[in-house]
Amino acid sequence: MTTPTELQAAPTPREVWELLREGNERFATGNTAAPNRDTARLQQLTSGQNPAVCVVGCSDSRVPVELLFDAGFGDIFVIRTAGGCVDSAVAASVEFAVDGLGVDLVLFLAHEKCGAVGAAVQALESGDMPTGLERVFVEKIAPSVAQSKIRGEHVEFAHARNGAEHIVTRVPAVAIALEAGKLGVVGARYRLSDGRVETTYENFGD
Ligand SMILES: [Zn+2]
Structure with missing residues (x-):
């Protein structure tokens, strides 16, 4: 029997998210504890x-x-994946995390200066669509670009929220676990400029 770590021992999805944010604050302020990285943990x-x-x-x-x-x-x-795109393999991996591993929290994490998001914005503004495999980024990220324009938001801020909302509607296991109060879903944007993660969406099923 292994000793649960602080994250694993957190009793609710909200407390898991709180611990993650505390970890991000340690990182952003240069006070990292670097937990669970020794050979005993392995x-x-x-x-x-x-x-x-x-x-x-x-x-x-x-x-x-x-x-x-x-x-x-x-x-x-x-x-x-580049841009945090959610295709069927990503959706199945989220389903496995929720149903197979019993995670307490699903976090969609976008970030500042994302190249995939930038490519989607450029294609949609110019009308010049990529013809190769990279077209998938335009197809997957276009909803976030459209929302950011309508709401007047920074595109990666909109992408973080839209990505989290999309996971709730796209992956039935997530919606079921949310409804049962066993899971939280959060969207956030990581700022390259100061190392901080800012919350754009929170859904704890209540
Ligand atoms: Zn990126």
């Missing part, structure tokens, strides 16, 4: 994983999820 995890959080985010090398939340091995189930 040994604990050989028998299985029990992460508290699933993060859907961007592959951008400037947004390493465990580092910016000051977390370690076994803490966060991370799904990264």
Whole structure:
């Protein structure tokens, strides 16, 4: 029997989110604790994983999820694609995190100066659509671009909220766990400029 970490022991999705935000504050202020990164922790995890959080985010090398939340091995189930696009493999991975691993929180994490979001904005403004594989970024990110224009929001702020809302409606396991009070869904934007994560959407099923 392994000892649950602080994140795993948090009793509610709200408290998991609070602990993540505290970890981000330690990171942003240069006071990291770098928890759960020793060999004892690796040994604990050989028998299985029990992460508290699933993060859907961007592959951008400037947004390493465990580092910016000051977390370690076994803490966060991370799904990264360029732009945080949600296709069927990403949706199935979220479903596995919720139903198979029992995470308490799903976080959609957008970030400042996202190249995929920028490419989508440029294509939609110019009408010049990419013809190769990168067209998928325009198709997946266009709803966030449209919302940002209508609401007058920063596009990555809108993308963080829209991404989280989309996961709620796209992945039935998420909606069911939310309804049952077992899960929280949050959208947030990571600021490259100061290392902080700002919340754009919170849904704790109440
Ligand atoms: Zn990005």
